[in-house]
Amino acid sequence: MQYRELEHLSKTEFKRWCGVSRGTFREMVEVVRPHLDRQGRRGGQAKLSVEDHVLVALAYWREYRSQFHIGVSWGLHETTVGRIVRKVEDLLVKSGKFRLPSQRQLYQPGWEWKVMVVDVGEVEIERPKKTQKRYYSGKQHCHTLKAQLVVEFESEQIICTAVDTGRTHDFKLLKRSRLPFVSSQLCLADRGYQGFARRHAGACTPAKKRRQQPLVEEEKQHNRALARLRVKVEHVIRRFKIFRIFSGRYRNRRKRFGLRLNLIAGLLNYELAHPS
Numbered sequence: 001m002q003y004r005e006l007e008h009l010s011k012t013e014f015k016r017w018c019g020v021s022r023g024t025f026r027e028m029v030e031v032v033r034p035h036l037d038r039q040g041r042r043g044g045q046a047k048l049s050v051e052d053h054v055l056v057a058l059a060y061w062r063e064y065r066s067q068f069h070i071g072v073s074w075g076l077h078e079t080t081v082g083r084i085v086r087k088v089e090d091l092l093v094k095s096g097k098f099r100l101p102s103q104r105q106l107y108q109p110g111w112e113w114k115v116m117v118v119d120v121g122e123v124e125i126e127r128p129k130k131t132q133k134r135y136y137s138g139k140q141h142c143h144t145l146k147a148q149l150v151v152e153f154e155s156e157q158i159i160c161t162a163v164d165t166g167r168t169h170d171f172k173l174l175k176r177s178r179l180p181f182v183s184s185q186l187c188l189a190d191r192g193y194q195g196f197a198r199r200h201a202g203a204c205t206p207a208k209k210r211r212q213q214p215l216v217e218e219e220k221q222h223n224r225a226l227a228r229l230r231v232k233v234e235h236v237i238r239r240f241k242i243f244r245i246f247s248g249r250y251r252n253r254r255k256r257f258g259l260r261l262n263l264i265a266g267l268l269n270y271e272l273a274h275p276s
Contacts, residue, residue: 003051018055019062019242024271028054031095032088048074048084056081057088061264064244089263098266103160106150107180115153116187117233118179120146120170121240123257124249137166145254147246147261148173151233153188157272158236158265163258171195188230239268 006014015021020028029051036050048056052074059070060081067078067085074081092098105111122144128135135143144166150159162177170192181187186202196203206226207219215223241247243264250257 003049003055006055017062018058020058020267021271021275023274024267025054025058027097027270027274028088028092028267031097032091035091036087047076053084053088057085060085061243061245061260064248089259093259093263098263098270100161100262100266100269101157101159103177103180105159106185107182112182112184114185116159116181116185117151117153117230118148118174118187118189118193119151119230119233119237120148120173120192121237121246122146122166123246125166125254126249126251128254134165134167140166142166145250145257146170146173147257148177149233149236149265150179151236153229153232155272156232156236157269161258161261161265163261175199188226188233190230236268240264 006017009017011022014025018025032054033050036046036053046053056070056074056076059065060067063070067081070076071078071081076084106116122137122140124140124142124144125135127143132143135145137144137146146164146166146168148162148164148170150161151157152159160177160179162173164173164176168176170190171194174189174193174196181200181202183201186204187196187200189196189203189205191206191208193203193205194208196205204226206223207215209215240261245252245260246264
């Protein structure tokens with residue numbers, strides 16, 4: 001289905017098909033157009049328009065069908081689909097239009113009293129040929145990659161990400177990322193971050209039940225209130241899983257996982273800043 005066949009769709013239907021709004025799609029097209037538009041240039045002409053190049057990449061992220069099946073749908077060879085997806089990804093990343101704020105944002109003026117939420121999502125991968133134990137997640141009972149997200153509470157903006165193997169503990173991943181939290185910043189986390197308060201004065205984690213000693217009522221109320229606040233980061237993870245490349249088994253090279261994670265996080269941030 002080419003772009004001209006999608007113009008009759010409503011805003012809701014277009015986002016259901018592509019995973020992004022029309023405004024975000026147009027911005028993506030304008031970013032890659034100078035590099036992909038070959039009208040008036042010497043040499044061969046591209047079979048697809050610039051809009052269709054972006055649609056192929058979005059279809060790959062959104063549906064995560066094999067490149068062979070997408071190629072059959074578009075009348076392309078599967079290797080051509082792979083080149084288009086990689087080219088669009090590289091151009092969007094290189095433009096800097098959809099770049100994340102990064103860790104530096106955490107200690108910028110005006111962020112001293114912000115509230116952050118940190119959490120980890122796991123994406124299943126194919127069993128590696130080597131170092132299988134590093135990627136095996138006992139929680140998911142499969143080989144996974146872990147993606148850590150730091151989200152600003154009020155705007156739900158993704159500040160930065162970090163990626164590690166499935167065997168890595170959530171708190172260990174947080175320590176490796178060395179996030180520069182300011183002491184006045186409140187950071188909400190789940191039970192996987194026990195001991196976080198010893199490293200950051202503004203950390204807030206659930207009260208943990210002790211052996212043969214149930215939680216008192218105040219601790220239960222604290223846990224319920226924290227869960228109601230932390231649900232925002234679960235909504236952000238849900239937006240990632242709209243793209244099936246993150247909700248199914250990840251079949252691509254692992255070294256490109258972080259690039260795609262940051263790129264789609266940047267697209268989600270752009271949609272929050274430019275609602276349409």
